[in-house]
Amino acid sequence: IAGITQAPTSQILAAGRRMTLRCTQDMRHNAMYWYRQDLGLGLRLIHYSNTAGTTGKGEVPDGYSVSRANTDDFPLTLASAVPSQTSVYFCASSGGERDNNEQFFGPGTRLTVL
Amino acid sequence: GQNIDQPTEMTATEGAIVQINCTYQTSGFNGLFWYQQHAGEAPTFLSYNVLDGLEEKGRFSSFLSRSKGYSYLLLKELQMKDSASYLCAVMDSNYQLIWGAGTKLIIKP
Numbered sequence: 001i002a003g004i005t006q007a008p009t010s011q012i013l014a015a016g017r018r019m020t021l022r023c024t025q026d027m028r029h030n031a032m033y034w035y036r037q038d039l040g041l042g043l044r045l046i047h048y049s050n051t052a053g054t055t056g057k058g059e060v061p062d063g064y065s066v067s068r069a070n071t072d073d074f075p076l077t078l079a080s081a082v083p084s085q086t087s088v089y090f091c092a093s094s095g096g097e098r099d100n101n102e103q104f105f106g107p108g109t110r111l112t113v114l
Numbered sequence: 115g116q117n118i119d120q121p122t123e124m125t126a127t128e129g130a131i132v133q134i135n136c137t138y139q140t141s142g143f144n145g146l147f148w149y150q151q152h153a154g155e156a157p158t159f160l161s162y163n164v165l166d167g168l169e170e171k172g173r174f175s176s177f178l179s180r181s182k183g184y185s186y187l188l189l190k191e192l193q194m195k196d197s198a199s200y201l202c203a204v205m206d207s208n209y210q211l212i213w214g215a216g217t218k219l220i221i222k223p
Contacts, residue, residue: 040215041215042118042201042203042212042213042214042215042216043157043201043203043211043213044213045210045211048210058210090156090157101144101145101162101205101209102147102159102162103147103159103211104159105156105157105158106156107155107156108155108156
């Protein structure tokens with residue numbers, strides 16, 4: 001793979017179900033991020049990780065959890081999905097050699113919670 | 115609070131020039147980014163400004179005035195493929211990006 005990938009591409013989920021969105025990058029970037037994007041709003045940071053083994057809360061962390069066991073993977077888990085979590089989720093990474101803090105984005109996961 | 119403002123939508127003609135403005139109020143400043151996002155796709159990096167002035171990259175240029183909390187993205191010789199949303203984002207004192215809601219640019223023939 002080259003760059004950053006996300007899975008699944010889209011998902012319809014019943015409220016109350018648990019769901020993990022996967023994100024993998026092969027650029028050896030230290031930092032990774034999860035955003036949600038809703039119509040009329042800017043990208044909002046859910047959680048981030050500055051390096052493997054560490055994570056932090058962003059602007060809208062409630063209802064979500066993350067882990068960073070290694071450099072490449074940064075899964076996002078919804079423990080018990082609610083309809084307000086219907087959104088497009090983007091994973092991003094930064095921290096390569098050409099480091100102007102540019103963030104590279106995955107293709108996104110479109111999640112619908114019914 | 116932190117705030118990024120940019121127009122919701124703009125319309126321009128193919129071959130023309132358009133300027134998309136962005137004003138910001140953030141806790142600290144470590145650079146301003148412009149990203150392009152086509153419908154249904156991921157944002158892609160366009161430009162980065164950390165010092166005052168104009169950065170030119172082909173048909174696209176980005177300007178920054180830190181004292182005014184202001185930036186603009188200038189697109190020249192517009193092409194139909196430039197129809198997209200343009201996102202302004204500021205890196206705050208914690209090195210987190212604060213994003214504007216984006217400007218949807220519609221290009222007409």
